[in-house]
Amino acid sequence: MKNKSKKIKRKHNMQGTYESVKVIGTFHRYGIQQSVDSNGTFYYRPVVYMQDCQDLSNTDLKLPEYLLFNLTKGFKSLGILNPGTKLEINCRHYLKEERNAGYGYPTNIVIANNRPDFPDDPNVLAGMIMVKNQDNPEAEKDPINTDLIQIYKKWLENKE
Template sequence: MQGTYECVKVIGTFHRYGVQQSVDSNGTFYYRPVVYMKDCKDLNNIDLKMPDYLLFNLTKGFKSLGILNPGIKLKINCRRYLKEERNAGYGYPTNIVIANDRPDFPDDPNVLTGMIMVKNQGNPEAEKDPINTDLIQIYKNWLANKE
């Protein structure tokens, strides 16, 4: 693709795999596997109007995630071409990861232990696990300060 581009982060929903017919420089037809993404947002420019679908080549980055089921959210670093109309100007997907909106584990072992104790409350399988109210309070204080 010709033209200038910027590196952007896109988040979207995997819709399906597809196949596109292409022609090489010798005029020979071949098929290339592609990935259809929908409900995409450009994280660098949230207000930017995105097309209904983005289409990416099925690269090693996608393959490394295994076979995807429709509905899985993905974060993708890619190029947004500023002068191209083809494929809405997005291409070269890299650093493809399943979007994880879950929080990270706390670094502090006391906070982590308190978190596990709170999450296991009411779980019959964990009823014999030890409970320490001080660690639970440390976790609750950490949680309150984090917000």
């Protein structure tokens, strides 16, 4: 079976040629980089260090040990992150033959979700909620339907 490669849409801007990609990785730490503006004034730039990153758009691409992103509003909207938090990030990958090769301009940053989706079937969903609330004293007045609980348990067995 042939391995079909996805056609890459390349874009160009002042920083070079890039492709839009989705990266998943582990938040490692916050850091500070010292920079100099065009007037020669030093300033400090907060950054985010990501490790164990994979490019979900191109699985053959070898990423560096760490990816470094500016601490943008997208990161700040998640609150203060703890090391080990998995994140999905849409960003630009600047191609190697160009100046500024690397990753940048992070957008749509979300905590990676390894949790299962809710069941589509309303009976399975109701049974799941009933099972999850069995030991919750706040839910003691919620209705219980053993048939729906059995439907949920059977759905779980078939899913595995």
